Amino acid sequence: MNSSHTIAAIAxxxxxxxxxxxxxxxxxxxxxxxxxxxxxxxxHQVWESHRVLYGHxxxxxxxxxxxxxxxxxxxxxxxxxxxxxxxxHCHGGLVAVQRVLELVLAAGARRAQAGEFSQRAFLxxxxxxxRAEAVSExxxxxxxxxxxxxxxxxxxxxxxxxxxxxxRLLDQMAELEARVDFEEDLPPLDGPAVAGELAAVGAELAxxxxxxxxxxxxxxxxxxxxxxxxxxxxxxxxxxxxxxERAIVTDLPxxxxxxxxxxxxxxxxxxxxxxxxxxxxxxxxxxxxGIERARAALAAADAVxxxxxxxxxxSPEDQALRELVPAGTALLVVGNKADLVVAPVDREPxxxxxxxxxxxxxxxxxxxxxxxxxxxxxxxxRCGASDLQGVQVxxxxxxxxxxxxxxxxxxxxxxxxxxxxxxxFWTIDLRAAIQRLGEITGxxxxxxxxxxxxxxxxxxx
Numbered sequence: 001m002n003s004s005h006t007i008a009a010i011a012x013x014x015x016x017x018x019x020x021x022x023x024x025x026x027x028x029x030x031x032x033x034x035x036x037x038x039x040x041x042x043x044h045q046v047w048e049s050h051r052v053l054y055g056h057x058x059x060x061x062x063x064x065x066x067x068x069x070x071x072x073x074x075x076x077x078x079x080x081x082x083x084x085x086x087x088x089h090c091h092g093g094l095v096a097v098q099r100v101l102e103l104v105l106a107a108g109a110r111r112a113q114a115g116e117f118s119q120r121a122f123l124x125x126x127x128x129x130x131r132a133e134a135v136s137e138x139x140x141x142x143x144x145x146x147x148x149x150x151x152x153x154x155x156x157x158x159x160x161x162x163x164x165x166x167x168r169l170l171d172q173m174a175e176l177e178a179r180v181d182f183e184e185d186l187p188p189l190d191g192p193a194v195a196g197e198l199a200a201v202g203a204e205l206a207x208x209x210x211x212x213x214x215x216x217x218x219x220x221x222x223x224x225x226x227x228x229x230x231x232x233x234x235x236x237x238x239x240x241x242x243x244x245e246r247a248i249v250t251d252l253p254x255x256x257x258x259x260x261x262x263x264x265x266x267x268x269x270x271x272x273x274x275x276x277x278x279x280x281x282x283x284x285x286x287x288x289x290g291i292e293r294a295r296a297a298l299a300a301a302d303a304v305x306x307x308x309x310x311x312x313x314x315s316p317e318d319q320a321l322r323e324l325v326p327a328g329t330a331l332l333v334v335g336n337k338a339d340l341v342v343a344p345v346d347r348e349p350x351x352x353x354x355x356x357x358x359x360x361x362x363x364x365x366x367x368x369x370x371x372x373x374x375x376x377x378x379x380x381x382r383c384g385a386s387d388l389q390g391v392q393v394x395x396x397x398x399x400x401x402x403x404x405x406x407x408x409x410x411x412x413x414x415x416x417x418x419x420x421x422x423x424x425f426w427t428i429d430l431r432a433a434i435q436r437l438g439e440i441t442g443x444x445x446x447x448x449x450x451x452x453x454x455x456x457x458x459x460x461x
Contacts, residue, residue, distance in 0.1 A: 006030040007120075008104045009112035010097055011087070011460035019092035024100050025460060026086045026109055027117055032073060034107045035086035038100075039071045049075040057088060057100050066103065067096045081117055082124035115457025119450060122442060129442030129453065130159045133396060136457045137219060145268035146218045149394055158393045159441055161208075162403075165201050166437040169410075172197055173430050176423045195417040198430070202410040208395055209404050215394020217385045221270030224379070225298050227324075228307035229317050233336040236366035237307060238262055238275040241376075266376050269385045274301065303330035303383050305375075311340040314359050330382045334375060335360035339368050398453065399440045406436035 006028030013019065026034055036047070041055035053071045058064065070089040079085040088104075090097045105111060118135055121127045127135070134153030141147040152158070172194050226234045242262040262273045298304060304325050308318045325331050362378050364371030395403055413429040438444030 004029065006034065006109045007112035007116055008034075008101060008109035009117070009460040010101055011117075012092070014094055014097070022090050022092045022097035023460075024088040024090060024097060024104060025112075025117065026088075026104055027079070027081045027083045027112075027120065028109070029084070030108050031084045031086045032075070034104055034109055035071055035073060035088070037107055038103055039069070039088070041071070047073070049073055049078065057090065057103065059103060060107075066099050067091055069100070077124070077126075080126065081120040082126045083120060112459065113455075114459050115454030115461065118457055118461055119454040122450070122454075128156075128159045129445065129450075130162065130399070130440065131156060132442075133398075133453065134158075135461065137396065139458060139461060141219070142221055142263075142270035143218065143265045143268050146270070149215060149218055152393050158395070158399075161393060162437055162440050165204060166434060166441075166443075168197060168201055169430060169434050169437070173427060173434060176427050176430065189423070191417060194426075195414055198410050198413055198417075202407050202414070205403050205407040205410070209400055209407065212395040212397075212400040212403075213384065215396070217269055217383070218394070219396070221272060222302040222383055222385065223272045223274065223300065224303045224305060225274045225301035226305045226307060227298055227321055228336075229309070229315070229321070232307045232309045233366040234275055234307055237305070237334070237336065237364075238273055240366050240369055240372060241266070241271075241273060267380055267385075269380060298324060299326055301329060303332065303379065305379070306331060306333050307336050308333070308360075309337050310335040310360075310363065311337050332375075332379055332382050333359055333361050335363040336366050338363050338370060339365040395440075402436045402440050406433040409433035409436065 006026060008024060008026045011023045011025040012021065014022065037060055038057050039053070039055055040058050041047070041053045045053050045055075047053065051073065053073075055069065055071065057066045057069050059066055067090045069091075072087045072089065074080075074085045074087075076083045076085075088100055090100050115136070118127070118132045122129060122132045131154055134150045138147055138150035138154060141150055175189060175194060226237055228234050242264050262275070264271055264273065306318070306322055306325070308314055322331070322333070361382075362371060362375045364375055409429040409432040413426050413433070416425040416429070435444050439449070442450075
C-alpha cells in the first residue's frame with residue numbers, strides 16, 4: 001500500500017433507512033485540499049485543525065448542493081493515521097453519502113482498501129500491531145466481555161506483556177552473544193541462571209497460549225446444535241434460550257423443515273443456536289432436505305444439545321442420534337417435558353447411568369422454563385466456557401500461533417542447554433523466539449503478513 005496516496009472510504013455502516021449519520025473519511029497529503037474544494041461553510045467559521053465546521057458538500061462542477069454536513073479537519077500527526085485526516089459527517093442512508101464519496105474520489109483520492117487506515121496508523125507509529133488488531137476485534141465484538149477484552153488490547157495490555165517477555169529474552173541473548181564473541185574478556189556466564197530465565201519465559205508463553213482458547217470463546221462464541229427426534233421440543237428450547245419467539249412451535253412432528261439460527265449471549269459468551277429438523281426416516285422431499293442440513297450442522301457444531309422426551313423415555317432412536325455426534329464434540333443430553341412427568345426439574349445434573357434410567361445431564365421444561373439456569377451452566381461448563389470473567393488479555397489466532405512457536409523455540413534452546421552445547425547453539429533458537437514475539441507486536445513483520453492482517457478489517461477502518 002502506497003502511503004503517498006490520499007485514500008477515502010465510508011467509515012460507517014450503510015443501510016437504507018438505518019442510521020442518521022454517515023462519515024466519509026479522507027487521509028493523506030491531499031485530504032485538506034479535497035475537503036476545502038468540496039465543502040462550503042457559511043459565515044465566518046474558522047478553518048483550523050480539530051474544529052468542527054457546519055456547511056454543505058457542493059459539486060465543484062455543477063455547483064449543486066449534495067448534502068448538508070459537518071466537516072472535521074485533523075492535521076497530522078494529531079490524527080488516527082498521523083496523516084492529515086478530513087471527515088465529512090453526512091446524512092445516513094445510501095444515496096447522499098455515496099455521492100459525497102464519489103466527489104471525493106473525483107477530486108483526487110483513491111478508494112481505501114480494507115483496513116488501510118489502521119495499517120497507516122501502524123506504519124506511522126500510531127499503533128503497534130496488537131493495538132491495531134484490537135481495533136478490529138472491538139468493532140466485531142459480539143458481547144460486552146469481548147468488547148472489554150478488545151479494549152484491554154487497545155489500551156496496550158497485550159503489547160506490554162509481550163514486549164516485557166521479549167526484552168527478557170533480549171537480555172539473555174546479549175549475555176550469550178557477548179560470550180560467543182568476547183568470552184575470554186568476560187566473567188563466566190551462569191548457564192543455569194540463563195536456562196532458568198528461558199524456562200520462565202517459556203512457561204508464561206505457554207500460559208498465554210492456554211488462555212487464548214478462553215479469548216476465542218469470548219470473541220467468536222460457540223455454535224450449538226439442538227438435535228432430537230421430531231416433536232421433542234427443540235424449537236421450544238430455542239425460544240426459551242433466546243427469550244423470543246424465533247421458531248414455530250406446534251404439536252405436529254416435522255414442523256421445522258429448515259435450519260433456524262438464533263444469536264444470543266449467555267454469561268458473556270456469544271452463541272449461535274441452530275434449531276435443526278427432527279432427524280427421522282421420511283418420504284417428504286422437503287423434510288428430507290432439512291434433515292440433511294441438520295446432519296451437516298451437527299458435524300460443524302462446537303457443542304450439541306441432544307433433546308429427548310422424558311414422558312416417552314429414552315428410545316433406540318435417541319441412542320442412534322447420540323451416536324451421530326462426532327467424537328470430540330461437547331455433548332449435553334437434555335431431558336425435556338418435565339412438566340408432563342413426575343420428576344424434579346431443579347435437581348443437579350445427574351449421571352447418565354442413574355438407576356431411574358433417565359440418561360440426562362440436565363432435566364428441563366422448555367414450556368415452563370424450569371431448569372433453564374442449570375442447562376446454561378452445564379452447557380458452558382461442558383464447553384470450557386464457565387469461568388471467563390478473570391480473562392484480562394487474550395491472544396487471537398495469529399498471535400497464539402506465534403507465541404506457541406516462540407515457546408517451542410525456547411524449548412529447543414533449553415535442550416541445547418541440557419546437552420551442554422556451546423553458547424552459539426543456544427542463540428539459534430533463542431533468536432527465533434525473539435523474532436516470533438516481535439511479529440506479534442509488529443516490531444519484526446513482513447509486508448505480506450501486514451497485508452493479510454489488515455485485509456480482515458472492514459473498509460473505512
